[in-house]
Amino acid sequence: MAKKKKSAYAEAGVDIDVMMNSLKRIGKKVKATNTSGVVSELGSFGGLFKSPGRENLLVSSVDGVGTKLKVAHMANKHNTVGQDLVNHCVNDILVQGAHPLFFLDYLGAAALEPKVFEDVVSGFCKACKENGAALLGGETAEMPGLYPKGEYDLVGTIVGTVERKKLITGKKIRKGDVLIGLPSTGLQTNGYSLARKVIFEKAGKKLSDLVPGTKTTFEKALLAIHKSYLNPVSAVMKKVDIHGMAHITGGGLYDNVPRVLPDNVDARFDRSTWKIPPIFQFIEEAGKVDHEEMYRVFNMGIGYVLMVGKKDVATTLKILKANKQRAIIVGEVVAGSGKSVLIN
Numbered sequence: 001m002a003k004k005k006k007s008a009y010a011e012a013g014v015d016i017d018v019m020m021n022s023l024k025r026i027g028k029k030v031k032a033t034n035t036s037g038v039v040s041e042l043g044s045f046g047g048l049f050k051s052p053g054r055e056n057l058l059v060s061s062v063d064g065v066g067t068k069l070k071v072a073h074m075a076n077k078h079n080t081v082g083q084d085l086v087n088h089c090v091n092d093i094l095v096q097g098a099h100p101l102f103f104l105d106y107l108g109a110a111a112l113e114p115k116v117f118e119d120v121v122s123g124f125c126k127a128c129k130e131n132g133a134a135l136l137g138g139e140t141a142e143m144p145g146l147y148p149k150g151e152y153d154l155v156g157t158i159v160g161t162v163e164r165k166k167l168i169t170g171k172k173i174r175k176g177d178v179l180i181g182l183p184s185t186g187l188q189t190n191g192y193s194l195a196r197k198v199i200f201e202k203a204g205k206k207l208s209d210l211v212p213g214t215k216t217t218f219e220k221a222l223l224a225i226h227k228s229y230l231n232p233v234s235a236v237m238k239k240v241d242i243h244g245m246a247h248i249t250g251g252g253l254y255d256n257v258p259r260v261l262p263d264n265v266d267a268r269f270d271r272s273t274w275k276i277p278p279i280f281q282f283i284e285e286a287g288k289v290d291h292e293e294m295y296r297v298f299n300m301g302i303g304y305v306l307m308v309g310k311k312d313v314a315t316t317l318k319i320l321k322a323n324k325q326r327a328i329i330v331g332e333v334v335a336g337s338g339k340s341v342l343i344n
Contacts, residue, residue, distance in 0.1 A: 025118060033128040033135040037101055047102065047136030052161040059098035061089050062157045066250075067192040071222045073151050075207055078116045080225050081154060082123025087228035088189050089158035090131045091247040091304060094230055095260070097168040097237060098160035100133035108141040109152035120154065131230050133158065166237075170244035170260030170307075173333055177243055177307045179267055180316060181330035182232070184303030186224040186279055190250040191298045195222065195279075198287030213278045221279045229304045232325035236306065240316050244307040248299040255296065257305060257340045266336025267307070272344040273330045277301045295342060307333060 031042055039048035052058070065081050065088075072081050082105075090100050105124055107117065117140065128135045147153065162168075187195060199205045199218060207219035214221075229247075236242060244260045257267045280301065284294050294300060308316050313329070320327040334341075 029125040059093040061092040078119040083127040084226040085156040086127035087226045093160040098162040100160040102134040102136035104157045105138040106155040110147040172243040177333040179331040180306045181302040182304040188226040203286040232323040246305045263338040268341045269331040
């Protein structure tokens with residue numbers, strides 16, 4: 001039997017057959033993320049979703065995983081970065097009280113590697129199911145010459161909804177409110193350019209080396225999945241009037257919390273209330289990074305912050321504990337000018 005001739009497009013670096021076969025293989029997993037709101041079929045030109053209702057607002061966000069992808073490439077482990085991206089986006093819209101409806105992804109690469117592609121999409125599917133979001137559509141682009149061989153980029157867009165009357169804007173934040181911090185799993189998805197430079201270039205560490213003072217490898221520490229705070233925070237929202245929330249991403253506590261603060265108060269964090277994870281301590285010491293800069297680049301162990309009135313603190317902590325979410329009182333809201341202040 002004559003061997004099938006390779007197409008001119010495939011010889012140029014884009015094999016349509018490989019892409020279509022991979023899409024067929026992951027189709028079942030994608031369909032498994034469908035919720036009752038999904039109207040369109042897999043493969044449609046546009047994803048269709050039922051309107052959440054006239055009194056509901058749509059909340060959207062778009063983000064990427066950054067150079068955490070470089071670590072995934074080094075480790076040849078690709079089934080977690082999709083989860084990172086979905087969870088990151090979920091947390092961003094959760095800040096305004098929104099629950100996810102659907103997620104859209106973009107994956108760009110020099111050439112599609114079926115196993116890598118399917119692992120990444122499996123991660124999307126896993127996190128979408130966990131967060132109750134439908135993976136409604138996506139784009140896979142092969143662009144030889146634009147991306148380094150074997151590497152890829154990810155971008156995700158999420159759309160969620162919140163009832164207009166339940167929208168959380170931060171306008172209710174007032175002096176005397178208590179700051180409750182929810183621990184991160186590590187770097188989550190921010191600060192990897194600095195982390196990689198310090199760990200692998202300056203310190204000469206390998207992925208298999210242990211983070212000093214721990215039994216955890218750098219691979220495990222750096223690829224720890226970005227946590228979704230949706231379920232525990234949603235439980236709190238049902239019982240407590242949350243005044244404001246912040247997802248601690250790039251910019252750390254210094255830059256993210258002020259995004260929701262009124263201009264007459266500050267969020268004062270007491271750094272003595274939580275322990276800095278060893279991975280951050282190593283980066284600071286090995287890289288000789290200024291202590292304050294660490295809090296601008298990294299989350300430093302706090303991945304999400306809730307601001308509630310004093311009368312609601314006990315209830316909030318009780319609900320979080322019941323939902324297996326560790327929480328720490330990390331500070332308070334004081335008179336100020338709309339900034340984060342870190343003491344101790």
